[in-house]
Amino acid sequence: MTSPLRATLDFLLHDWLQAGSLTARERFSDHSRETFDAVLDTCERIAREQYAPFNRTVDMQEPRFDGDKVILPQCTHDARLAYAHSGMLAAAQDYEMGGMQLPYVVESAANAFFGVASIGIGANLLTTGNAILAHGTAVQQQVFAANEFNGRWTGTMCLSEPQAGSSLSDIATRAVPDGAGFEADPLGPRYRLTGHKMWISGGDHELAENIVHLVLAKIPGPDGRLVPGVKGISLFICPKHLVDEGGRLTGEHNDIALAGLNHKLGWCGTVNTLLNFGEGRYPVRGDAGAIGYLVGQPGEGLRCMFHMMNEARIAIGMAATMLGLAGYYASLDYARTRLQGRPVGAGGKEAAQPPVPLIEHADIKRMLLAQKSYCEGALALNLYCARLVDEARTGGAQAAADARLLLEVLTPIAKSWPSENCLEANSLAIQIHGGYGYTRDFPVEQYWRDNRLNMIHEGTHGIQAQDLLGRKVVMQEGAGLRLLGRTVGQTIQRAQDSGHAELAAWADALAQALQQLQAATQATWATGDAQQALANAVPYLQAFGHVVLAWKWLDVACAVRRADAMLSGAANRGRTRAAAYFYHYELPRIGPWLAVVARRDMTCADTPPEAF
Structure with missing residues (x-):
C-alpha cells in the first residue's frame, strides 16, 4: 500500500512539477520515471527500516563523551551506513565525482522520507562537499569533497562562536600563515587557526574515519590586528585528522579539541558541539594551532560559505516541513481511531448516541486541515525551490537567470515559513491528542521539540525577515x-x-x-x-x-x-x-x-x- 507521503511526493513531482521532463536534458538523459521511482523506493525502505524504528531511541539515548570519544547508539551508525551505501550522499553530483547526476528536486523528494522517519538520525548526514566543489581547488575537490560524497568522511559548518551567534562580523577566530612556504602545500595555502566555534552539528563522533570542518576565521591585517566587520573573513578546510594529497590519513590528529556537547530541546540524536581550535591539546608538528587550508580567496569566506548556507536554509525548511507532516500523520491516525464525544444534532448533543471518532468533530477537522495546508503547502514550496535549482544549473540562459533570481527572493521564505507554520502544525497535532499529546506515549511531543529548533537553525526568523x-x-x-x-x-x-x-x-x-x-x-x-x-x-x-x-x-x-x-x-x-x-x-x-x-x-x- 502506498504511504500518504509517497502519494503526495509522486503527485508533486510528476503531476505538478513534471520532473520527468528533465530527462530531456543532457545531464539527466540516463534517467527516467523508473529510475526516479527506484530512488524513492530505496530511500523509503531505508527510512522505514533503519530510521523510523529508532526515532525514540536516539531521542532518549543522547550523544555522550566518555573522555576519549563521542558515543552514539549503534542504530545511528547502522542508519548512516545504510544511507551512505545507497549512494544518496552524492545523488546530484557528477558521475566523475561518484554521483548519480539526479535532478536536485528528486534528491530532495527522496530525502523527505528521512525527515519524517527521524530527524535526529538524519541530521548526522551533513556534508560540505558542495561548497568545496564550488570554491575549492581541484585537489581540494578530489580529496575532501569526493570523500564526503562517498561516505568515508563527514562535514560540518563552523560559523558561530560563543560570543557571536548570528553576528558573523564579530567572530574572533584567527588564521595566520603556517610559516615559510605555506602556500606550497598541495592541499592549499596552509594556515594555523585559533579560536572557539559553537553549535557545531556533527562536530565530533566516530561515524566516519574523518570530519571535514569548514571554518570561518579572520586573517589579521598588516598591523597584526583583525579587520573589523566581515571583510577579513576567510574560509578554511580543517580536517579532524590530517591527510595527504591522496586522501590518506597521516595519523596526525589536528589541533581541534572537543570542549563540550550541547544538549538541546530537540534533535537529541544529533551530536552538537563546542570546538576549540588551536588550544594546544593536539599540537601538530610541534606547534599549536589547527591546520587549515584556505578555500577560495582571502576575505571571501562569507561568499564561499553562503553558497552552502542557502542550500542549508532550504534543507532546514524541508526538515521543518517533514516534522510537521510527521505530526500531521500521527494526529490524523489518532483522530480516526480515538472515540470521543457525540454528534451534535439540531437540539444540541445527542447523549443517547455512541461516541464518535474525533475526526467527526468540526474543530478537529479545522486543526487537521490547518496542518495539511501548512505542511503539504510547504512541501510544494520546497520542492519548487529544488526544481529552481535544477533550472538554474541546466536551463537555458534566460530561464537559468530567472531561476537564480527567484531563488534569491524565495530562500528566506522557504526556510522561515515552514519553520514557523509547520511548528504550529505540530502544536495542533498535540492538541488533537489532548492530554495524551503531552506524554511520551505518543510521538507528537517529540516532533514539536525537534521542530522548535528550526526557527533558529541557519538564521533566525528575524534575520530571514531582514x-x-x-x-x-x-x-x-x-x-x-x-x-x-x-x-x-x-x-x-x-x-x-x-x-x-x-x-x-x-x-x-x-x-x-x-x-x-x-x-x-x-x-x-x-x-x-x-x-x-x-x-x-x-x-x-x-x-x-x-x-x-x-x-x-x-x-x-x-x-x-x-x-x-x-x-x-x-x-x-x-x-x-x-x-x-x-x-x-x-x-x-x-x-x-x-x-x-x-x-x-x-x-x-x-x-x-x-x-x-
Whole structure:
C-alpha cells in the first residue's frame, strides 16, 4: 500500500512539477520515471527500516563523551551506513565525482522520507562537499569533497562562536600563515587557526574515519590586528585528522579539541558541539594551532560559505516541513481511531448516541486541515525551490537567470515559513491528542521539540525577515519582486482561464493579496529610512510567506484539476480542501500584518529598554 507521503511526493513531482521532463536534458538523459521511482523506493525502505524504528531511541539515548570519544547508539551508525551505501550522499553530483547526476528536486523528494522517519538520525548526514566543489581547488575537490560524497568522511559548518551567534562580523577566530612556504602545500595555502566555534552539528563522533570542518576565521591585517566587520573573513578546510594529497590519513590528529556537547530541546540524536581550535591539546608538528587550508580567496569566506548556507536554509525548511507532516500523520491516525464525544444534532448533543471518532468533530477537522495546508503547502514550496535549482544549473540562459533570481527572493521564505507554520502544525497535532499529546506515549511531543529548533537553525526568523525586506526585494531595483509578481500572475491567469469557479475565485483573492504586498513594499521604503522600513520586517515576512503559499496552493490546485477534473479521487479532494482552507482561513490574515508595514509603525522599534 502506498504511504500518504509517497502519494503526495509522486503527485508533486510528476503531476505538478513534471520532473520527468528533465530527462530531456543532457545531464539527466540516463534517467527516467523508473529510475526516479527506484530512488524513492530505496530511500523509503531505508527510512522505514533503519530510521523510523529508532526515532525514540536516539531521542532518549543522547550523544555522550566518555573522555576519549563521542558515543552514539549503534542504530545511528547502522542508519548512516545504510544511507551512505545507497549512494544518496552524492545523488546530484557528477558521475566523475561518484554521483548519480539526479535532478536536485528528486534528491530532495527522496530525502523527505528521512525527515519524517527521524530527524535526529538524519541530521548526522551533513556534508560540505558542495561548497568545496564550488570554491575549492581541484585537489581540494578530489580529496575532501569526493570523500564526503562517498561516505568515508563527514562535514560540518563552523560559523558561530560563543560570543557571536548570528553576528558573523564579530567572530574572533584567527588564521595566520603556517610559516615559510605555506602556500606550497598541495592541499592549499596552509594556515594555523585559533579560536572557539559553537553549535557545531556533527562536530565530533566516530561515524566516519574523518570530519571535514569548514571554518570561518579572520586573517589579521598588516598591523597584526583583525579587520573589523566581515571583510577579513576567510574560509578554511580543517580536517579532524590530517591527510595527504591522496586522501590518506597521516595519523596526525589536528589541533581541534572537543570542549563540550550541547544538549538541546530537540534533535537529541544529533551530536552538537563546542570546538576549540588551536588550544594546544593536539599540537601538530610541534606547534599549536589547527591546520587549515584556505578555500577560495582571502576575505571571501562569507561568499564561499553562503553558497552552502542557502542550500542549508532550504534543507532546514524541508526538515521543518517533514516534522510537521510527521505530526500531521500521527494526529490524523489518532483522530480516526480515538472515540470521543457525540454528534451534535439540531437540539444540541445527542447523549443517547455512541461516541464518535474525533475526526467527526468540526474543530478537529479545522486543526487537521490547518496542518495539511501548512505542511503539504510547504512541501510544494520546497520542492519548487529544488526544481529552481535544477533550472538554474541546466536551463537555458534566460530561464537559468530567472531561476537564480527567484531563488534569491524565495530562500528566506522557504526556510522561515515552514519553520514557523509547520511548528504550529505540530502544536495542533498535540492538541488533537489532548492530554495524551503531552506524554511520551505518543510521538507528537517529540516532533514539536525537534521542530522548535528550526526557527533558529541557519538564521533566525528575524534575520530571514531582514534579509527579505532589506535586501532581496530591493536588490537590482526590485527585479526579483517584479519577476515573482509576473510568475505569480501567470498562475493567476491559468486559474482564471480554467473554467472552474473555485479556482477563479482563489485567483482573484491572490491577485488582490499580491497587490497589497507590492503596495506595502513600496510604502515601507517610501522614505528611504532603513530603520523605519525594517522595523516590521517580521510581519512583512509572514505576509509575504502567506502570499507565496497561496500561490503554491493555487498552482497545485490547477494541477489537481488537470489530473482529476471531477475530483473523483480522495487524495485530490483532500488537496483541494486544504487549498480552500488556506484561502478562507489563512490568506485573509495578511491584512493586519501589512498594515503595520505600510504605515511604518514604530511601536516596537521606539519602545525604550527601560519600558520593559
